[in-house]
Amino acid sequence: MPPSPPVPSAPLHPGAWWLWSLSLGIAATRTTNPLLLALLITTSAYVVATCRRPTPWSRSYAAFAKLALAVLLVRLLFAITLGSPIPGTHVLVTLPELPLPDWAQGIRLGGRVTAESLVFALYDGLKLATLLICVGAANALANPHRLLKSLPGALYELGVAVVVALTFAPHLIADVQRLRSARRLRGRPDTGIRGLLQVGLPVLEGALERSVALAAAMDARGYGRTAEVPPGVRRTTTALTLGGLLGVCAGTYGLLTAEGGTYGIPVLLAGLTAALAGLRLGGRRTPRTRYRPDRWDVRSFLVAGSGAAVAAAMFLAGATDPAALHPGVVPLVAPTLPLLPAAAVLLGLLPAFLAPTPKEPSS
Secondary structure, eight states: OOOOOOOOOOOOOHHHHHHHHHHHHHHHHTOOOHHHHHHHHHHHHHHHHHHOOSSGGGGHHHHHHHHHHHHHHHHHHHHHHSOOSSOOSOEEEEEEEEOOOGGGTTOOEEEEEEHHHHHHHHHHHHHHHHHHHHHHHHHHHSOHHHHHHTSOGGGHHHHHHHHHHHHHHHHHHHHHHHHHHHHHHTTOOOSHHHHHHHHHHHHHHHHHHHHHHHHHHHHHTTTTOOOOOOHHHHHHHHHHHHHHHHHHHHHHHHHHSSTTTTTHHHHHHHHHHHHHHHHHHHGGGSOOOOSSOOOOOHHHHHHHHHHHHHHHHHHHHHHHOHHHHSOOTTTTOOOOOOHHHHHHHGGGGHHHHHSOOOOOOOO
């Protein structure tokens, strides 16, 4: 009797993937050490390769990686052509410098390109590239439809609008490809101005028909219905939500700057608490039910906690040994790998062992 195929494990809560990825991104904003940033990129890439499932959105990680590479190259190009405020003595090349008017003081085109300015631009661009790759990991691992189902009632209509807007482009591209193939089979031109017009009109007509059908389906399912809420509750909800979002913005700014390290975490926590309370009250206006809602199990908490541990360890390392997280460029020194932050980044590999992609049973 052949052995029965293994039962695939239930997927993790999509919010756990987003918390894990955003925590790695926050850790990336606290350092310019290229060795730590490369370790963060490797960690996210390994988890994506191990845990992502064969879904359409799982292919977005490659697109984010290409975008991150483009950002890094653009940052280096700006440092070469527009110069850098970082002084340096190791001149690599001297480009022809274009004269600029007096009102453009502080900006130059061309001139000396030093090794210090290029290394500074490389560190700065690599930090932003790592943040983009971490966001790409969340897009590749989290199911957007399940994430929409897990949104609070106050954000459900906004989430539906975002999902509908994001799915518009794939439908549009599919319509264009289908119509161009049909025109080629009939021997009609599908390029040039004439072909574009004869393809664009049916595509526009199909988009309008799809929009009308979607609106009728959403209206039949009660989309947009609201419940009676007292005016005091509405005003309290608005105040808590707006105040909480302002607190989150101020706290995030404090965490990303060296001057706001003392007030960043308390303001961020207060803003999150107020915003969650406002969303909880706002959900009363949108009564809806969930079919088989996603639950936060032990694995989801461990995945989210592993990312939070990486971010917390990076904050602690920045407070105790900031020089290890920010290697100097003037004078130019080789970066070293601090052991404690590197070991903390390795905690981000925990999802690869908690939620691996189930293998196909061998025949």
